[in-house]
Amino acid sequence: MKIIIAPDSFKGSLSAIAAVKAIECGMKRIFPAADFIKMPIADGGEGTLDTLVYATGGSIEKTKVMSPIGGTVEARWGILGDGKTAIIEMAEASGLTLVEAAKCDINKATTYGTGQLMRAALEKNLHKIIVAIGGSATNDGGSGMAQALGAKFLDENGESIAFGGAALISLANVDLSKFDRRIEQVEVVVACDVANPLCGENGASAVYGPQKGATTDDVRNLDCALGHYADIMTRVTGKDFRNSDGAGAAGGLGAGLLWFTGARMKRGISLVMETLNFAEKIKEADLVITGEGRTDKQTLCGKAPIGIAEIAKAYHIPVVCISGALGKGYEEIFKGGIDGVQAIPHQPMQLEDCMKNAEVLLTLAAERVARLIKIGRELK
Numbered sequence: 376m377k378i379i380i381a382p383d384s385f386k387g388s389l390s391a392i393a394a395v396k397a398i399e400c401g402m403k404r405i406f407p408a409a410d411f412i413k414m415p416i417a418d419g420g421e422g423t424l425d426t427l428v429y430a431t432g433g434s435i436e437k438t439k440v441m442s443p444i445g446g447t448v449e450a451r452w453g454i455l456g457d458g459k460t461a462i463i464e465m466a467e468a469s470g471l472t473l474v475e476a477a478k479c480d481i482n483k484a485t486t487y488g489t490g491q492l493m494r495a496a497l498e499k500n501l502h503k504i505i506v507a508i509g510g511s512a513t514n515d516g517g518s519g520m521a522q523a524l525g526a527k528f529l530d531e532n533g534e535s536i537a538f539g540g541a542a543l544i545s546l547a548n549v550d551l552s553k554f555d556r557r558i559e560q561v562e563v564v565v566a567c568d569v570a571n572p573l574c575g576e577n578g579a580s581a582v583y584g585p586q587k588g589a590t591t592d593d594v595r596n597l598d599c600a601l602g603h604y605a606d607i608m609t610r611v612t613g614k615d616f617r618n619s620d621g622a623g624a625a626g627g628l629g630a631g632l633l634w635f636t637g638a639r640m641k642r643g644i645s646l647v648m649e650t651l652n653f654a655e656k657i658k659e660a661d662l663v664i665t666g667e668g669r670t671d672k673q674t675l676c677g678k679a680p681i682g683i684a685e686i687a688k689a690y691h692i693p694v695v696c697i698s699g700a701l702g703k704g705y706e707e708i709f710k711g712g713i714d715g716v717q718a719i720p721h722q723p724m725q726l727e728d729c730m731k732n733a734e735v736l737l738t739l740a741a742e743r744v745a746r747l748i749k750i751g752r753e754l755k
Contacts, residue, residue, distance in 0.1 A: 376406060379657050379692075381414040382666035383679035384422040385699050388733035391415030391426050397734045398664055398697065401741025405749055412660070414651060418679040419566030419643015420509035424453050424464045427505070430651050431456030438495045440468045440488035441523075443512040444480065445538070448473055452492050455650070460503040461496035465489040465625060466510035469519070471587060474512050481587045482597065483539035484513040486628055490523025493636075497557045505646065506632065507566040508625035514540040514584055514597050516573065516604050517631015525554040526635065540580075540626065541593075544600040549611045554635075563638040566646045568677045571623035573616070573630045574602045579623035587626070601627055608634050644682030654686050662748065663687045664741070665713075666697040672704030675711050684712030695748075697740050699729065717744050 380402070382394040389397065395413045402409065414430060417423040428435055433455040442448045450467040454460070466472065468488030471479070489506070496504050513519065518528055519538055527550035528536050528543075536542040572578050580589065580597040589597065604627075605617040612634055616622050621640045622630035632638040641649075648654070657663060665680045675681055684694045695715040696708065705716065719736045720729055721743075729736060 376662070377410045377412065377660045378402060378406070379412045379414060379660045379663040381416045381663060381683055382697070383416050383418060385666070385668040385733055385737070386421065387668070388699070388730040389737065391417060391422050392429055393734065394666055394737060397737040398666065398741040401738040402664065402745045404742050405745035412656065414653065414656065416665070416679045416683065417643070417647055418677065418682065419507050419568055419646055421464070421466065423507040423566060423643070423647065424451060424462050424467070427455055427462045427647065427650055428453040436495070438492060440491040441485065442473050442488060443469045443484040444474055444478060445485070448488065450488060450492055452495065454499065454501065459501055460505060461499070461501045462505045462507070463489065463492045463496065464507045465628060468492050469513050470510045471512040472510065479512060479588050481512070481514050481584060481589045481593060482541035483537070484587070484626075485515055485519030485538035486511070486513045486517055486626075486631070487519035487523045487538060489628070490520035493520065493558070494523060494555060497555060497561065501561065503562040503564065505564050505566065505650070506638070507643065508628050511625035511628060512587055513628065514580055514587065514589070514601075514626035516540060516543060516601050516627035517629070517635065518543060518604065520628060520631055521635045524558060524635065526551055527553065540597045540600055542600075543604040544596070546604055546607050549607060551611070558636050563632060563636040564646060565621070565629060565632050565638045565640050566643040567621040567624045567629055567640045568643045569624050570620040572618045573605055573622040573627050574598050577623070579627040582623065583626060605630070642677055644677055644679050648682055648686060653683070654689070657687060657692060658690045660692050663692055663694045664697065664744065665694060666737070668699040669702055670696060670698035670700070670705045670708060670716060671702030672707045674705070674708050680708065680713060681711040688712040695744055697737065697744060699733070715744075
């Protein structure tokens with residue numbers, strides 16, 4: 376029997392790689408002779424870097440870059456096994472987890488560090504850059520990223536404006552004479568699972584700003600600044616991306632990548648599946664085991680288990696999802712191609728205990744799933 380093990384990470388407790396090992400351990404107790412194909416998965420958010428590097432036999436690089444608030448951090452990025460593709464998680468350089476809540480100022484937070492990672496990839500003469508843009512601390516429309524690549528953002532006096540989204544209200548012109556044109560020779564693909572525009576009630580500032588500490592006044596001012604920025608960028612480039620799907624992702628970094636790199640947006644799980652050549656690798660499988668930290672009706676909205684199920688169904692392969700918790704509406708996933716689901720806890724437990732003992736609990740859950748599958752095979 377050929378079994379594909381392809382879970383997402385269990386956030387806060389297990390990486391996708393660790394989850395694969397735990398599931399394999401449990402399944403082997405019942406199917407010791409099975410052929411296990413281990414494929415940790417990510418949906419374009421947290422864990423995408425490690426997943427793609429691991430799955431392709433790539434390597435992790437480290438580069439010192441500017442943090443969202445102006446300090447220095449050592450950010451990880453990766454080169455995939457093809458030796459031609461970089462994978463960057465913007466959260467490694469410009470993420471909310473890098474900033475203490477008390478020190479986070481969304482008005483000044485910058486994506487400069489993300490641009491520095493992109494420049495590091497250019498120095499390696501790579502042909503493609505994948506940018507996963509979840510978990511940002513920023514709301515600068517990707518202006519910091521562009522500044523790191525050589526763009527100059529000038530006020531009406533020809534002076535450089537400050538970092539951060541709030542400063543964009545004083546933007547008068549963008550000087551691209553020193554911009555790193557090497558980016559034009561590189562394919563840039565953005566893992567993005569939201570369709571928010573840059574501005575307005577569904578835009579970057581209004582929807583995601585409060586999650587990063589923005590007050591009501593901050594939201595209004597930042598939205599106005601991003602609107603002004605969009606006007607300037609449309610004039611400079613001749614292209615208006617303010618209402619493009621994903622333009623508002625990561626505080627408007629989506630729009631910045633569209634304007635400055637010619638990037639194309641792609642659904643995160645689809646990008647990962649394509650990069651891993653997932654469809655080709657599973658077509659002879661008998662079973663797929665996937666998993667995630669919490670399964671509910673939101674899982675249908677582009678999460679890893681559904682992306683996996685969509686491909687597996689094309690080959691009539693059954694899919695079982697092992698989840699850290701089953702939330703409201705989890706039954707909806709059966710409409711998305713999941714055939715069975717198993718919660719990790721085997722008795723009433725506190726969340727803290729579940730997360731602390733996630734590896735053991737996941738192994739036990741995988742064993743329970745294997746026993747049920749064994750019964751099903753015997754009934755046939």
